[in-house]
Amino acid sequence: MQILIAGASGFLGQRLIPHLRAAGHQVTPLVRRPPRPGEVRWDPTSGVLDGTVVAAADAVINLAGAGVGEKRWTAQYKKVLVDSRVDTTRTLARAIAAAPVKPKVLLNSSAVGYYGDTGDRAVDETSPAGEGFLADLCKVWEAATHPAEDAGTRVALLRTGLPLDPDGGLLKPLYLQFKLFAGGRMGSGRQYLPWISVPDWLAAITFVLDRELSGPVNLTGPEPVTNAEFSAALGEVMHRPNLLPVPGFALRAAVGEFGGEALASQRVLPAVLVREGFPFAHRTVREALQQAVSSIT
Template identity: 85%
Template sequence: MQILIAGASGFLGGRLVPHLRGAGHHVTQLVRRPARNPGELRWDPAGGLLDATALAGKDAVINLAGAGVGDRRWTAQYKRTLRTSRVDTTATLARAIAAAGDEKPRVLLNSSAVGFYGDTGDRSVDEQSPPGEGFLADLCKVWEAATHPAEDAGTRVALLRTGFPLAKDGGLLKPLYLQFKLFAGGRMGSGRQYLPWMSLPDWLDAVTFTLDREIAGPVNLTGPAPVTNAEFSAALAKVLHRPNLLPVPGFALQAAVGEFGGEALASQRVLPGVLVREGFPFAHRTVEAALQQAVSATT
């Protein structure tokens, strides 16, 4: 399959590209700097520029682009960056797909997030559940809506509502891994909030699973058994053979990172309804198995 991918240099994109190539796909990466090899194509998503001819011969587009949600304090300016880095990129790709006519790709896999559901408390949600409230929920709604030109043109669109893929050198687990290794780990806040984890190998396989099947609409990329933050912390302590003694109070987290701290303490009991219905073969069905894989991985 000929695949065009945006956001290939990020935490997940940097792992997805070799995964797809290892499966025999030909991947072209969209880059904002001058292209350095035939596997790259320059574009300007902020300016809305992607020539529709760039899509000729492409079977699929995967869009993972977006500034890191937890990378900086959420100032008004960074909130705009979070929005534009997702919505402008998606809109540019969707319009280019629509303009490609008979040459358009058959499928667009567009990144989204479980933040769509807001704080669900103890209530389980799946892809049929309505959107929640808050900055991330509002962002996800606009982000997903930006794919409509591609969908209206007849391209299959799947919205990858990703939870927390687990890798010790990136994402949610990276700072927690270091804290626990230094005997300074513990739950965040009350520990009662649900955390929608997923093993990184399962996330990679779920993307290709969605790519290869006629799956459209939202797809929750999470493990089959969400756990509370306290349960997650206990499982990480067990896997690392470390104590689980130093909880981070909610007020301290919010003081350190601002508004993102409040979002980080949200409870999201998100279930992968579509993946389960379609028979996706989870390799890591428990959080302990996913954490064991993450901490033992060599890359």
């Protein structure tokens, strides 16, 4: 396939491109800086994208968006979080709709934040949206794909959980804490974490790409665990104690509103992947953590 990808420089994008190329696909990254050979420049803020590039693609993958946990959620940064997702998605969807020859599929990032705080209640792709900033963000983010869908392109909404890798996401700060013998659960520890191994996330992308799947697809592991169970498994894998919990009030004080979202419970199940027979390589959080930790040791 000829694949056009936005968000190629991000944590997951940097891993996805070599994965797709190893599978035999031709990948063209969209960039905002001056392009290198094999790249295409675009400006999603202004809605500028060469339509001939879109028409030449069999598939478009959009992973673009500012980091959710990188800064405090001021009003200004919350706008950045929304605009960096909606502008890119809208630009791609409109370009697909306008193309004389349309890509067959758009895989567009979303997040399990769509479901809000689910407590102990398990949710899957049939569950309604929740409440809160991230849930509202996911709703407008996903809605921005409608021009492509209305034009007949298959659209899959990738509601990604927490990919486990020491170089990014949730595991990066936790890995350092446990390495320094300062690890422990966050808050009460009773909140569920919708984890997924990075190899399974990459495999799920090609799985969705190759099949006629549309609509929301939860990219999470098949066995969600509580934060306390996650912390215990990480301590076991790293051979470190699991003794120093981070109180909820301290997390909120340190990072503001994001701290409250980080303490939310999301018991998210990958019902579509399970139904379609996706072969998870890491079915338990311990297996996923073992893979992540062994990748750098």
